[in-house]
Amino acid sequence: MLEIRGLSAAIEDKPILQGIDLTVPQGEVHAIMGPNGSGKSTLAYVLSGRDDYAVTAGSVTFDGRDLLAMAPEERAAAGLFLAFQYPVELPGVGNANFLRTALNALRRSRGDSELDAVQFLRLARAETKRLAMPEDMLRRNVNVGFSGGEKKRNEVLQMAILRPRLAILDETDSGLDIDALRIVADGVNALRGPDFSALVITHYQRLLEYIVPDRVHVLAGGRIVRSGGPELAHELEAKGYAGMLTEAA
Amino acid sequence: MTAALQRGVAGFLARYEGLRDRLPGDPRPRAEAADAFRRAGLPGATSGRREEAWKYTSLRPVADATFQQPVAHPAGDSRLLARLPPLEAPRIVFVDGEFRPELSALPASLDFARFADRAEYGRLARADSEPLVALNTMLAEDGALLSVPDGVDAGLLLLVSVATDRAACHPRHLIHLARGARLSLLELSFGDGSYLHNPVLEVVVGDDAALTHVRLQNEAPTAFHLSTVYAEIGERGEYDSFGLNLGGRIVRTEAHVRLAGIKGIAHLNGAQLLGGTQHADFTTVVKHDAPSCTSRQTVKNVLAGRSQGVFQGRIEVARVAQKTDGYQMNQALLLSPDAEVDTKPELEIFADDVKCSHGATVGELDADQLFYLRSRGIPDDEARSMLVRAFLADALDAVTDQAVRGVLEHAVEGWWERQAA
Numbered sequence: 258m259l260e261i262r263g264l265s266a267a268i269e270d271k272p273i274l275q276g277i278d279l280t281v282p283q284g285e286v287h288a289i290m291g292p293n294g295s296g297k298s299t300l301a302y303v304l305s306g307r308d309d310y311a312v313t314a315g316s317v318t319f320d321g322r323d324l325l326a327m328a329p330e331e332r333a334a335a336g337l338f339l340a341f342q343y344p345v346e347l348p349g350v351g352n353a354n355f356l357r358t359a360l361n362a363l364r365r366s367r368g369d370s371e372l373d374a375v376q377f378l379r380l381a382r383a384e385t386k387r388l389a390m391p392e393d394m395l396r397r398n399v400n401v402g403f404s405g406g407e408k409k410r411n412e413v414l415q416m417a418i419l420r421p422r423l424a425i426l427d428e429t430d431s432g433l434d435i436d437a438l439r440i441v442a443d444g445v446n447a448l449r450g451p452d453f454s455a456l457v458i459t460h461y462q463r464l465l466e467y468i469v470p471d472r473v474h475v476l477a478g479g480r481i482v483r484s485g486g487p488e489l490a491h492e493l494e495a496k497g498y499a500g501m502l503t504e505a506a
Numbered sequence: 507m508t509a510a511l512q513r514g515v516a517g518f519l520a521r522y523e524g525l526r527d528r529l530p531g532d533p534r535p536r537a538e539a540a541d542a543f544r545r546a547g548l549p550g551a552t553s554g555r556r557e558e559a560w561k562y563t564s565l566r567p568v569a570d571a572t573f574q575q576p577v578a579h580p581a582g583d584s585r586l587l588a589r590l591p592p593l594e595a596p597r598i599v600f601v602d603g604e605f606r607p608e609l610s611a612l613p614a615s616l617d618f619a620r621f622a623d624r625a626e627y628g629r630l631a632r633a634d635s636e637p638l639v640a641l642n643t644m645l646a647e648d649g650a651l652l653s654v655p656d657g658v659d660a661g662l663l664l665l666v667s668v669a670t671d672r673a674a675c676h677p678r679h680l681i682h683l684a685r686g687a688r689l690s691l692l693e694l695s696f697g698d699g700s701y702l703h704n705p706v707l708e709v710v711v712g713d714d715a716a717l718t719h720v721r722l723q724n725e726a727p728t729a730f731h732l733s734t735v736y737a738e739i740g741e742r743g744e745y746d747s748f749g750l751n752l753g754g755r756i757v758r759t760e761a762h763v764r765l766a767g768i769k770g771i772a773h774l775n776g777a778q779l780l781g782g783t784q785h786a787d788f789t790t791v792v793k794h795d796a797p798s799c800t801s802r803q804t805v806k807n808v809l810a811g812r813s814q815g816v817f818q819g820r821i822e823v824a825r826v827a828q829k830t831d832g833y834q835m836n837q838a839l840l841l842s843p844d845a846e847v848d849t850k851p852e853l854e855i856f857a858d859d860v861k862c863s864h865g866a867t868v869g870e871l872d873a874d875q876l877f878y879l880r881s882r883g884i885p886d887d888e889a890r891s892m893l894v895r896a897f898l899a900d901a902l903d904a905v906t907d908q909a910v911r912g913v914l915e916h917a918v919e920g921w922w923e924r925q926a927a
Contacts, residue, residue, distance in 0.1 A: 305881050309873075333883030345878040349896025358892065359882035366883065415882065 258283040258454050259304075259324075259423055264315035265479075266303045273299040275479035276315065281423070284451040288465055289458045290490065291476035292498040297458045298342055300476070301427040304456075305339040306332050319423070333359075334366035336422030340412040340429045347399035352411070355399045356381060356418055363419060384417045387447070389440050405432035413444040420448070424455045430464035442467030462494040477502055514569025515547045518674075522644050529647060531625020539633040539643035546637040562816040562848045563758055563787040568730050573674035573702060584609075586668055589696065591913040597664035598650050602701075603675030605648050616660040616689065621649035621678050628680050628708030630736035630762075638732050638760075642706040646678035649705075654687035654715075662690045662907070669729065671699025679707045683715035685740075690718040692910055696753065700728040709737035709745065713767060716744040720910050724917055725753035727782065734760045741767030741796075748905050749776035749788065750914050752921045757786035765792070765799035765827075772801045775904040779921045780813035780845075787816035794827035794857075801831070806901040807838040808894055809845035810925055819864065820852040827857045834864035839871065839897050841890075891922055 259281040266274040273296045281287050291297050303310050304317065306329035317324040319335055327335065347355065361371040372380070378395075385392055390410050400408050409429055416424055426445065430438055445455060445468050457468055465473070465487065473489040474481045475498075482502070483489065493501055522529075522540050529536060549557055550564025586609060590597065596613035599606050605620050612618055625646075633640040654660045669675055683689055695703050703725065711717050717737075725731045731754040739745050749759050763772045778786045792801045807815035817836040838847035851864040871893050879889035898918065905911040 307877055328886070329877060329880040330883050330885050330889075333881060339881050341878070341881075345874050347875055347878070347893075347896060349899035350892060355879075355882075355892075358888070359879075359884050362885060362888065363883040419882065 258320060259456070260318045262316045264303070264317060265313045266299060266310045267313050268299070268310050272313070273310070273479055274303065277476075277479070277481055279474060279481060281454050281456060283454055285471040286449065286455045286457060286468060287472045287474060288470040288490065289456060289474050289476050290460070290462070290493055293460070295476045296479040297476055298427055301339055301342075301425050301458055304425055305329060305337060330362070333419075333421075334363055338416050338419060338421030338424045340409075340416060340424065340426045342427040342429075342431065344400050344408040344412055346401045348401050350399050352397055352399050353378065353381060353395040356395075356415060359415070360418055381418060384414055388414055388417065388444050390414060406434065406437040409433055409441060410437065413441050417444055417448070422452060422454065424448070424453070426455060426457045428458055428460060430459055430461065438464065439467060462490040465490045475501065514551055514571070515544065517572065518641060518645065519544060521674075525645070525647075529645075530622050531627075535627055535633070536644050539640040542634050543637060543640035543644055546640060549637055559789070559818075561850065562814075562818070563756070563785065565732070565756065567756055568702065568732070571700060571702070571730070572672070574672045590664070590666065590694070591916070593662065593664065593692070593909055593913065595662040595664055595692075597666055599666045599668070600648065600675070600677055601668050602670055602673040603648055603667075603677050605650070613660060613663050615654075615658055616663070617653040617655070619651040621651060621680075622647060624651060626651060626680055627678070628710070628736070630708045630710075630738055631706050631734065636734060638704060638734050638758075639706055642676040642678060642704050642734070645674075645676045646706070647676070649678035649680070651680045652689075653682045654684060654689050656684045657686040659688040662692065662910070665691055665693045667693075667695045667703060667705065669695075669697035669701040669703055671701060673697075674702040675704065677705040679705065681707065681709045681717070683711050683717055683743075685712045686714045687712065688716045690907060690910070691720070692913065693719070693721040694724070695722070695731060696724045697726050697729055699726055701726070702730045702732070704732045705734075707733070707735045709735060711737065711739045711743040711745050713740040714742050715740065717746070718907065719745065719747040720905055720907075720914070721747070721749040721759070722914060722917055723749065723751045723753060723757065723759065725757070727753065727755060727784070729754050731757045731759070733758070735762065737761070737763045737772075739763065739765050739767065739770040739772060739799075742769045743767060744771040746771070746773045747775065748773075748914075750917065751776070751778040751780075751786045751788065752917055754786065755784060757784070758789065759787070760789040762791045763793070763801070765794050765796055765801065768796045768798050770796060770799045772799070773904065774801070774803045775805065775901060777806045777808070777898055777901045778815050779808045779898075779918065780815055781810040781925050782813060783811065784813045785816075786814075787818070789816070789818040791820045791822070792832065794821070794823040794830045794832065797827055798829040799827065799831070801833070803834040804901055804904065805836050806898060807836070807847055808841065808897065809838060809847060810841040812842070812844040814846045814848070816848045817866075818850045818852075820854070821862060821864075823853075823855040823857050823860050823862065825856040828859045830857060830860040830862065832860070832862040836866045837897075838866075838868045839894065840868065841871070841894070887926065894922070
């Protein structure tokens with residue numbers, strides 16, 4: 258489903274990604290782990306189409322389509338979703354209005370009919386409840402005045418409503434206490450199935466206790482240096498990045 | 507003087523000479539205004555002469571335009587009514603500056619008279635210092651004299667001014683709220699073609715009275731809109747105004763508000779949405795002349811194309827006006843690299859126990875916010891429009907009447923559709 262070949266990217270002429278090769282087959286959840294500065298967030302941004310990164314080499318295909326040639330909204334329409342590490346605040350934009358606009362834009366692009374306010378609220382309220390979020394979260398402005406945990410849960414709520422085919426979770430676990438972590442993980446696990454894939458980016462192994470990945474990749478210095486099964490996360494936890502990177506070198 | 511100035515000013519003076527024996531009311535203030543206008547001319551139209559109050563706005567295009575006596579309109583042109591917002595409220599309608607009873611629905615709970623029948627000038631607007639007041643005073647033929655009696659809540663009233671091609675209208679309105687009276691006034695100006703709207707409003711808000719004054723300026727793209735408001739607020743009185751500037755080629759809305767009694771409140775909020783080569787100037791002067799008064803101003807500019815937005819805000823705090831609370835904020839969102847905003851805040855404070863602040867921000871759409879919306883599948887143009895609306899939202903929140911705010915929101919939608927086209 259997602260095929261990354263020799264991907265290199267730079268920001269302001271500073272190379273960050275230096276030849277990433279990664280395949281995420283349909284229905285699988287892969288984790289990317291790596292130390293700070295290894296390029297994890299850059300990879301997430303490049304895949305979702307942020308234009309301040311320049312792709313200097315390589316290719317990315319999504320269901321056989323050239324992902325890098327698509328605008329961010331086209332990538333979303335194709336089924337890509339990025340849960341932001343730092344969700345953006347949108348003062349003056351109501352959360353429900355934002356979600357409905359996004360959902361209807363996606364439905365339009367797929368040739369589905371748009372949901373009216375009543376239909377949408379029914380759906381949104383159900384998902385809000387499932388994620389144990391207060392219902393007033395829908396009435397508030399997007400992420401404005403939300404705690405760190407609420408912002409992350411709002412990302413998962415968006416994901417639950419927009420139903421992507423490939424979700425990229427960029428350190429969604431950072432700043433979450435154990436209860437929130439479990440709720441977020443449940444939200445992701447509820448989407449798991451043959452039509453859902455995910456790329457879970459995390460610094461810690463902790464999240465992977467709850468979202469058990471099919472494969473784990475270690476990113477360092479802008480490259481995938483090791484790949485393995487879920488046990489690789491435990492190995493990392495035991496040895497630390499430094500220990501593992503010395504071994505890999 | 508340049509030929510252009512002579513043509514513009516001479517044209518208005520010639521009209522005055524031609525009409526003077528038929529103009530209503532006392533001829534003396536008109537004659538004095540004509541002298542003042544002859545001396546001052548139209549600001550910016552004389553090369554080499556610069557006035558500080560008109561630093562960013564030149565009326566040379568007005569001086570260069572030609573206006574003519576509009577043709578008489580058939581009575582009962584109800585197509586105009588279709589252009590009014592669907593509000594259940596009385597309305598006073600002027601077409602090319604003339605009151606049109608057959609298009610109006612007069613209010614029951616306040617007194618209304620025509621300026622044409624009872625030409626009263628207030629004591630607030632100064633023809634000797636304001637060239638546009640001079641021009642208006644010289645040529646005013648009609649207007650609304652509104653008076654809300656003691657303690658009466660007159661509800662919502664529409665004051666509508668429509669103009670047609672080549673018309674030059676100088677409506678003169680006088681609004682008086684007696685002690686404890688209340689009125690919500692929605693003023694609408696629009697029209698077709700190249701014309702000039704030059705209204706002057708004098709507003710007296712009595713003790714404990716409250717006037718909500720919402721102005722929707724949605725003139726034709728080739729029109730000129732120059733309006734001047736003078737308001738005086740009594741003890742514990744409240745003047746809550748909001749001006750939305752959407753249309754017009756050259757626009758200046760100028761308001762002078764004097765807080766004359768203890769604990770008065772003045773809100774001079776507004777927004778300007780400009781595109782193309784539009785120029786709009788939002789100028790305010792607030793005089794704190796009594797203790798413990800509050801003034802609030804939040805003015806937002808959304809500027810596309812090669813438009814230019816101007817905000818000039820002056821707060822004057824007299825020595826007696828202790829415990830003054832003044833706040834002023836001007837924010838601009840530039841949607842194009844060729845758009846321009848000019849901001850000139852001025853504070854002049856003679857009292858020592860006051861709280862006055864002002865601020866200004868200029869920015870473009872936030873790239874992080876835009877990317878966030880697009881990453882959720884919202885197309886670029888829709889995402890931009892959402893962010894502009896969000897920028898405007900807290901300005902429009904100042905308009906608390908839901909129906910009136912709905913009218914403004916609808917007008918903003920229309921503006922957005924015109925920009926997208």
